[in-house]
Amino acid sequence: MEDILIPTLRTSVSFIILILITMVIGKHINTHKSHYSFALSIMIGSFVANMGFDVNIKFKSMLSSFLILVILFYLFMVLSSRSRNIRKWLSGRPTVLIENGKILDKNMRKVKFSIDDLNQFLREKDIFNISEVEFALLEVSGELSILKKKPFQYTTKQDFNLPNSSESLPVELIMDGKIIKKNFSEKYNHNWIEAECKKRNLQIKDIYYAVVNSDGHLFVDKYKDKFSSPTDVE
Known part of the structure; x- marks a missing residue:
């Protein structure tokens, strides 16, 4: 029983620690845009694997080494953000x-x-x-x-001297038949979405996904699309 319990606990704790670490520096690791972020991602994988499965190595020793590694990476990350010379040395140049x-x-x-x-x-x-x-x-x-x-080079709107128009990020208002209240604003509120649904003879529960695109138009996708033979490719 102990042979199963200890690796299970070690793996669970290691995974939780990994999640917490990636919440802090995950964006820098995932991109692999520099030498040291790539090296760190490999080392983190090795550390977590050993902490979880290698019962011959003391967990506290591995954890302390792992935390020191993350702290060093964070310090170098701070230094590189403040010094172009250090950034060139750590990240390299094209x-x-x-x-x-x-x-x-x-x-x-x-x-x-x-x-x-x-x-x-x-x-x-x-x-x-x-x-x-x-x-x-x-x-x-x-x-x-x-x-x-x-x-x-590709032609852009600027080449045609078209008038400038600002765009905004898409605003998701309905997902899985439920209203996303946190995305409401003065313009896009509960009354507005109810009115838009009424125009389309729909209820909130009938809508799978509704989003205001960057151009200000509302895109609505219903649960029942009424396709006679929808494509099913895996």
């Missing part, structure tokens, strides 16, 4: 691979990048002709950032 349409072969060799690697990254960005690229930077995260030459 490497320019293409500049003014020219491939920088020296930088390619520094990061051990071949032409095949570069072409693959470009294809993943929907670029099949390297002649379309003005700048290409290999980010610390391993992603390739591209700036196309002007003739190949």
Whole structure:
């Protein structure tokens, strides 16, 4: 019984500690945008696994080491946010691979990048002709950032001199047939959503999801969509 109880308790406590830690620094770890955040994510996984399953290692010793690791990461994170030099040292800097349409072969060799690697990254960005690229930077995260030459850039509304219009974040008002009161405002309140439902001959309980889009229009999805043969793909 003890062989089952102790690992169960250790695993449960380790998982709770992991959840608490990720609530504090999880956004920095999950992105893997720097060397030290990537290294920390690997070490955290190793620590939690050992704390949970390796009964030959004292739990208190592992926990103290784990907390020291997290504290060190947090301190470095604070320092890097206040000092650009420390941030460069910890996070690294992007490497320019293409500049003014020219491939920088020296930088390619520094990061051990071949032409095949570069072409693959470009294809993943929907670029099949390297002649379309003005700048290409290999980010610390391993992603390739591209700036196309002007003739190949996407057209935006600004190019047509259209009048500016502000947008806002979508506002979810109904989910699973229940009103989300915390998202109410002076404009989008209970009376407003009731009136919108009345226009559509619907009740709140009939609606699966209702959201005010960023353009100010209300999107409503009902529970019963009345499809004769809906697609079912897993």
